[in-house]
Amino acid sequence: MIEFAQGLGEKPFRATQLFRWIHQRGLQDFEQMSDLAKSLREKLSTAAYVQAMPLISEHTSKDGVIKWLFDVGQGNAIETVYIPESDRATLCISSQAGCAVGCTFCSTGYQGFSRNLTTAEIISQLWFAEHRLRQQKAPGAQDHRVITNVVMMGMGEPLQNYSNLVPALKIMLDDHAYGLSRRRTTVSTSGVVPMIERLGLDAPVALALSLHAPNDALRDELVPLNRKYPIAQVLEACKGYLRYAPRDFVTLEYCLLDGVNDQEVHVNALIDLLRPSKGANYPCKINLIPFNPFKESGLKRSSLAQIKRFSDTLLDAGLVCTVRKTRGEDIDAACGQLAGDIQDRTSISERRAQGKVIPISPDFS
Ligand code: SAH
Ligand code: SF4
Numbered sequence: 590m591i592e593f594a595q596g597l598g599e600k601p602f603r604a605t606q607l608f609r610w611i612h613q614r615g616l617q618d619f620e621q622m623s624d625l626a627k628s629l630r631e632k633l634s635t636a637a638y639v640q641a642m643p644l645i646s647e648h649t650s651k652d653g654v655i656k657w658l659f660d661v662g663q664g665n666a667i668e669t670v671y672i673p674e675s676d677r678a679t680l681c682i683s684s685q686a687g688c689a690v691g692c693t694f695c696s697t698g699y700q701g702f703s704r705n706l707t708t709a710e711i712i713s714q715l716w717f718a719e720h721r722l723r724q725q726k727a728p729g730a731q732d733h734r735v736i737t738n739v740v741m742m743g744m745g746e747p748l749q750n751y752s753n754l755v756p757a758l759k760i761m762l763d764d765h766a767y768g769l770s771r772r773r774t775t776v777s778t779s780g781v782v783p784m785i786e787r788l789g790l791d792a793p794v795a796l797a798l799s800l801h802a803p804n805d806a807l808r809d810e811l812v813p814l815n816r817k818y819p820i821a822q823v824l825e826a827c828k829g830y831l832r833y834a835p836r837d838f839v840t841l842e843y844c845l846l847d848g849v850n851d852q853e854v855h856v857n858a859l860i861d862l863l864r865p866s867k868g869a870n871y872p873c874k875i876n877l878i879p880f881n882p883f884k885e886s887g888l889k890r891s892s893l894a895q896i897k898r899f900s901d902t903l904l905d906a907g908l909v910c911t912v913r914k915t916r917g918e919d920i921d922a923a924c925g926q927l928a929g930d931i932q933d934r935t936s937i938s939e940r941r942a943q944g945k946v947i948p949i950s951p952d953f954s
Contacts, residue, residue: 597632605765611639612712612766615720641717642667642710654917657718661686661710665703667744669714670922671722671736677773678722679738682714684754685745690779690814692799694844696883697744705750711757715739715767738773742797742924746814748781748788758792771795771835777842779814780823789833797840797876798827802850803858811850820862824871831872838909839871844878844924845896847889856899860906875903875910881923 590604603625610622617640619625619633642659645666649655655671670681688695689702715736722735739761741747747754758776761769776788777797785796800820802808808815815823827839843859845851863871877900880890891899896912903910915923 593637597629597636599629603629607633608763609765612716612760612763615716615723641713644717648920648922650917650920650922652916654920654922655718656917656920656922657714659714659717661704661706663703667706667710667714668922669718669743670917671718672916677737678735679740680715680718680736681740681743682711683743683745684711684741684747684750688745689749690746690812692779692801692812694801694811694846694880694886694888696885699883699885705753706745708753708756708760711753712760714743715761719767734768736767737769738775739769740775740777740797742775742777746779746781747776748778748784751781751784751787755788755791758794762792762794775840777840779812780818780826781814782818782822782826785823785826785830789830793830793833793835795836795840796827796830796834797842798823799844800841801844803855803862807850807855811846824862828872837872839873841873841875842878843875844880845891845899846880847891847895849888851891851895851899853898853902856902860903860908863908864906870908873909875908876913877910878913878924879915881915881918883921 590608591601594601594604594607606624607622610616610625616622617638619630619637619639622630622633625633642661645658645660647655647657653673657669657671658666659669661667665686667683667686669683672679672681683706685705686703687700688697690698691701692698719734719736723733726733726735741754754776758774760766761774762771771794773795775795775797777799778785779799788794788796799812800808801811802815802820805815805819808820818826831837831839841863843850859875863873863875877896879896880888882888882890900910900912913924917923
């Protein structure tokens with residue numbers, strides 16, 4: 590932003606002013622940026638625009654979860670999910686259109702990989718959601734923050750889009766922008782080992798690892814990236830990451846698939862993996878995720894009784910474990926159900942003309 594301001598012949602402090610207007614206040618119209626000189630406002634309106642990606646649809650579920658589908662061009666779409674809770678509000682952000690990892694239980698994985706999102710496309714999901722919700726919930730209260738937590742758990746593998754992810758994370762954390770706490774900003778990864786190490790140096794936020802299996806043979810099948818970075822290497826990298834992390838544990842995500850990874854032999858192997866000797870637990874909290882079905886997978890969610898047995902066994906062994914509450918299922922917004930595919934391949938301008946794209950009016954007013 591400083592370079593951009595300097596390119597317009599402006600002093601660096603103008604960059605901070607602009608940054609705050611755009612990210613903190615959510616303004617799109619340069620004319621409303623009242624502490625900028627008129628000449629600068631004019632220059633800006635010819636040199637730049639502030640705009641989220643075109644919004645294709647907005648769905649609100651019975652439990653208050655909102656899913657937005659954005660057009661990212663060439664027939665691709667990405668999804669962003671807002672999850673309100675009593676004490677926090679989380680935004681689940683996408684990092685790629687599709688995903689190249691191809692996990693067998695993930696709808697995004699089935700879609701294949703289209704492309705990396707740019708830094709602007711990643712941060713504009715937060716920009717859009719924060720300011721739209723602010724307008725709805727507290728009109729006029731410009732500085733009242735709505736979103737308290739961000740999880741990079743939408744579509745895509747964030748650590749396979751590292752160079753665009755890191756600047757977006759830095760904007761999320763910046764006090765002149767969203768001022769999110771590092772502890773409340775989470776990157777979830779299927780285990781891109783070299784990038785886990787770099788993230789610790791570049792933007793240490795909370796880390797979640799998608800483990801899903803207690804041994805390499807099974808994880809090779811479920812999370813194909815395991816063939817490149819096997820479990821021992823990934824767990825070691827995550828442990829090393831804790832030197833920089835804002836928390837002293839790694840979240841281990843484990844999606845429970847009926848008959849595949851939810852049996853007694855699996856939970857026992859998981860305990861052996863994470864608790865190799867008495868009193869020496871791996872520094873983690875296990876988050877069990879009930880599988881959210883989608884038609885191509887051919888997989889089933891474990892029964893409630895099975896999920897309880899699995900979690901009780903972990904707890905009895907002295908491991909910390911929670912079961913993720915599934916939210917937004919009725920609008921296909923739950924983990925792993927994000928497909929983002931636009932069936933309708935009509936161009937965006939034609940769709941807009943046909944009223945199929947929801948217009949985003951300036952500043953959502
Ligand atoms: N690519 C990253 C982040 C996006 S996926 C990763 O894999 O970690 C976010 C989480 O949703 C991951 O833990 C993923 O394993 C989980 N997930 C994927 N498909 C799912 C499904 N169908 N049901 C439940 N959880 C799923
Ligand atoms: Fe990609 Fe994550 Fe889905 Fe695996 S679970 S296919 S890494 S988005």
